[in-house]
Amino acid sequence: MNVLLVGSGGREHALAWKLKRSPLLRELHCAPGNAGIAQLATCHDVSAEDVPGLLALARGLAADLTVVGPEAPLVAGIVDEFTANGLRVFGPTKAAAVLEGSKSFCRELLERHSIPSAKYAVFTEPGPALRYVREQGAPIVVKADGLAAGKGAIVCESVGQAEAAIRQILVDRAFGEAGDRLVVEECLQGPELSLIAFSDGKTVSPMVPSQDHKRAGERDTGPNTGGMGCYSPVPLVTPEVFEQAVVEVLNPTVAAMAAAGRLYKGVLYAGLMLTATGPRVLEFNARFGDPETQVILPRLESDLLEIMLAVVDGKLDTLSPKWSERVAVCVVVASGGYPGSYEKGNALSGLEEAEKLADVTVFHAGTARKDGQVVTAGGRVLGVTALGDDFPAAIRRAYEGVDRITFEGAYCRRDIARRALQ
Numbered sequence: 001m002n003v004l005l006v007g008s009g010g011r012e013h014a015l016a017w018k019l020k021r022s023p024l025l026r027e028l029h030c031a032p033g034n035a036g037i038a039q040l041a042t043c044h045d046v047s048a049e050d051v052p053g054l055l056a057l058a059r060g061l062a063a064d065l066t067v068v069g070p071e072a073p074l075v076a077g078i079v080d081e082f083t084a085n086g087l088r089v090f091g092p093t094k095a096a097a098v099l100e101g102s103k104s105f106c107r108e109l110l111e112r113h114s115i116p117s118a119k120y121a122v123f124t125e126p127g128p129a130l131r132y133v134r135e136q137g138a139p140i141v142v143k144a145d146g147l148a149a150g151k152g153a154i155v156c157e158s159v160g161q162a163e164a165a166i167r168q169i170l171v172d173r174a175f176g177e178a179g180d181r182l183v184v185e186e187c188l189q190g191p192e193l194s195l196i197a198f199s200d201g202k203t204v205s206p207m208v209p210s211q212d213h214k215r216a217g218e219r220d221t222g223p224n225t226g227g228m229g230c231y232s233p234v235p236l237v238t239p240e241v242f243e244q245a246v247v248e249v250l251n252p253t254v255a256a257m258a259a260a261g262r263l264y265k266g267v268l269y270a271g272l273m274l275t276a277t278g279p280r281v282l283e284f285n286a287r288f289g290d291p292e293t294q295v296i297l298p299r300l301e302s303d304l305l306e307i308m309l310a311v312v313d314g315k316l317d318t319l320s321p322k323w324s325e326r327v328a329v330c331v332v333v334a335s336g337g338y339p340g341s342y343e344k345g346n347a348l349s350g351l352e353e354a355e356k357l358a359d360v361t362v363f364h365a366g367t368a369r370k371d372g373q374v375v376t377a378g379g380r381v382l383g384v385t386a387l388g389d390d391f392p393a394a395i396r397r398a399y400e401g402v403d404r405i406t407f408e409g410a411y412c413r414r415d416i417a418r419r420a421l422q
């Protein structure tokens with residue numbers, strides 16, 4: 001089969017790496033890709049958000065399947081567009097991706113079906129929103145309704161901070177149209193967990209759990225990022241907690257979407273808080289996590305392409321994906337300044353030396369090739385992933401890989417997965 005992969009991050013490099021192992025694969029193409037993906041796939045200079053451009057590309061390549069990595073084209077309706085043109089595509093339709101694309105839609109669906117979540121209210125005008133947060137008090141969470149590149153959720157420690165967040169979204173329009181509406185939520189407490197599943201609209205097949213480190217600094221300090229590293233499995237997720245999250249959250253959500261006429265096919269990512277009263281939903285994403293994918297796929301023993309085809313064809317019930325018992329740890333190496341502004345175009349060295357280590361894979365997140373050299377092209381530059389028989393071994397290996405790589409301004413957190421040792 002010819003497969004076209006859409007995206008350019010570490011998540012897409014991990015998808016390419018796993019798809020490449022499929023006996024069903026003939027050619028792998030990627031748009032737009034990065035320097036790491038280019039070692040596995042033919043990259044094409046079409047942006048992940050250019051739906052007409054991607055459609056023309058998929059046609060030209062006679063792609064048998066297109067796999068969509070990021071959320072923006074899904075929420076924009078790439079799956080509907082491809083399907084209407086007779087092309088097979090892996091991901092939710094626009095009507096289903098709204099689960100990520102609108103936080104108010106998500107909250108209302110969860111409430112209607114009594115799926116454990118946070119108490120919330122939706123506003124379009126600053127006045128009532130300000131009155132509500134003054135009434136509720138802090139801590140409280142203010143979120144832009146639409147897609148805001150991971151920056152739209154503001155956890156407020158004081159009422160003053162919540163008032164500022166409301167003004168930022170509804171008055172200053174900091175997130176543009178994504179802030180036409182906002183959601184104010186109860187602030188939940190507890191450890192966070194990412195539970196990501198395949199869904200064909202009827203059958204849910206959960207992947208192994210993972211946990212990422214969102215803050216830029218060690219001991220979870222500093223600003224939020226897209227994720228500075230992660231690990232799988234998650235020791236605090238006992239088989240009972242896992243089962244509870246599947247039965248109380250994933251299964252009823254997919255059933256609720258089907259009942260609403262929004263069949264959910266693709267990957268469903270539940271961001272959960274493990275509260276004293278059980279797992280509760282923080283958010284859903286309509287795609288794989290980044291960097292979660294970099295620790296989940298190395299543990300998948302089954303053929304990813306076969307699973308994706310089963311999802312598209314509504315036959316997920318015929319497969320039972322196998323997962324390895326090994327531990328995976330991914331350390332993100334970022335450009336100095338990230339998540340704020342940072343330099344681009346700095347040359348990387350040591351990539352091959354790191355790759356030579358047993359059980360180490362270097363996933364590229366923000367790289368490009370320039371004059372025959374791999375250079376930095378993003379905030380998160382690499383995700384160095386290692387497998388091991390236990391956490392100490394996987395952590396040691398991952399940092400051995402990290403320490404072989406250098407570029408101007410490189411930084412990483414030195415405490416990735418340390419939480420899992422406690």
Ligand code: AMP
Nearest residue numbers: 118141153155185186187188271282283
């Ligand atoms: P989201 O974009 O909705 O995943 O939110 C980003 C981050 O904000 C989450 O990973 C949590 O750390 C935090 N967060 C979101 N919603 C809540 C909530 N209701 N209570 C506490 N923290 C939250």
Ligand code: GLY
Nearest residue numbers: 226227289290291
């Ligand atoms: N790592 C968080 C996300 O992919 O949304």
